[in-house]
Amino acid sequence: MRLKNKVAIITGAASGIGKEIALVFAKEGAKVAIADLDLNQANLVVQEIQSMGRQAMPVVMNVIDEQQVQEGVDAVAKKFGGIDVLVSNAGIQIISPLEGLSYADWKKLLAIHLDGAFLTTRACLQYMYPAGKGGSIIYMGSVHSKEASVLKGPYVTAKHGLIGLCEVVAKEGAAHGVRANVICPGFVRTPLVEKQIPEQAKALNISNEEVIKKIMLKDTVDGEFTTTDDIAQVALFFASFASNALTGQSLIASHGWFME
Numbered sequence: 658m659r660l661k662n663k664v665a666i667i668t669g670a671a672s673g674i675g676k677e678i679a680l681v682f683a684k685e686g687a688k689v690a691i692a693d694l695d696l697n698q699a700n701l702v703v704q705e706i707q708s709m710g711r712q713a714m715p716v717v718m719n720v721i722d723e724q725q726v727q728e729g730v731d732a733v734a735k736k737f738g739g740i741d742v743l744v745s746n747a748g749i750q751i752i753s754p755l756e757g758l759s760y761a762d763w764k765k766l767l768a769i770h771l772d773g774a775f776l777t778t779r780a781c782l783q784y785m786y787p788a789g790k791g792g793s794i795i796y797m798g799s800v801h802s803k804e805a806s807v808l809k810g811p812y813v814t815a816k817h818g819l820i821g822l823c824e825v826v827a828k829e830g831a832a833h834g835v836r837a838n839v840i841c842p843g844f845v846r847t848p849l850v851e852k853q854i855p856e857q858a859k860a861l862n863i864s865n866e867e868v869i870k871k872i873m874l875k876d877t878v879d880g881e882f883t884t885t886d887d888i889a890q891v892a893l894f895f896a897s898f899a900s901n902a903l904t905g906q907s908l909i910a911s912h913g914w915f916m917e
């Protein structure tokens with residue numbers, strides 16, 4: 658087991674990519690905190706993990722609520738005895754051209770992705786540094802951390818910003834053995850993507866099938882979606898990598914949509 662007795666907090670773990678990471682980490686022996694807005698869904702994931710004979714706890718957390726983040730991280734450290742891994746994964750998407758985007762929506766998206774990453778990082782570092790056991794912080798970026806698409810102004814901005822935050826954490830955390838890396842997935846068929854297919858179709862005046870073929874998978878090498886398990890395996894690799902050799906990096910898993 659590659660994460661035996663490690664404690665991992667995963668935000669946005671009640672659904673999609675975060676949920677799969679939680680299941681894979683638990684299989685590998687981690688004690689997992691399912692942090693999400695949605696307590697009912699979080700509890701279902703906790704039950705699934707407990708039925709595998711592994712440990713998990715739900716944490717009600719809006720990642721942009723400073724007090725909830727601090728209290729949530731405190732509760733996990735108290736119950737499981739410290740924090741070894743943070744996966745800052747909670748996120749939303751808003752489809753709109755810039756000229757029609759409200760200031761409120763711009764700020765909402767940036768806050769969930771960037772303020773949420775900062776607040777959870779800060780709270781976890783406060784446990785990782787004094788414990789002296791190192792740690793791994795993983796940010797859920799996107800191919801949109803590397804390139805732009807129309808209709809996704811705040812998302813592309815936020816996902817690029819996560820690379821900057823990751824690199825600072827890598828530099829500041831090095832002396833404490835705390836590593837930081839970014840995962841950059843291509844399109845994965847989670848609720849976040851299912852919702853945007855008809856939204857993009859409407860905005861671009863094309864069919865749902867055309868959104869999938871001509872936008873989402875157009876530049877992949879094989880016309881395939883990336884899967885939640887693909888991304889969970891990358892997260893496991895980053896979480897279990899044992900030295901500062903692998904820090905400040907971003908890894909793209911997108912069926913070749915973006916190559917660098």
Ligand SMILES: NC(=O)c1ccc[n+]([C@@H]2O[C@H](COP(=O)([O-])OP(=O)(O)OC[C@H]3O[C@@H](n4cnc5c(N)ncnc54)[C@H](O)[C@@H]3O)[C@@H](O)[C@H]2O)c1
Pocket residue numbers: 668669670671672673674675692693694695718719720721746747748749769797798799800841842843844845846847848849850
């Ligand atoms: N699905 C994709 O194609 C794709 C591609 C690249 C990156 N991503 C990123 O992966 C991450 C997870 O996305 P997903 O596709 O699994 O989406 P999802 O909608 O299935 O899951 C997102 C989860 O985040 C939670 N969440 C939303 N706002 C929150 C908040 N303020 N506080 C706490 N939790 C909150 C939701 O309740 C939900 O459980 C996001 O950061 C997303 O940008 C997704």
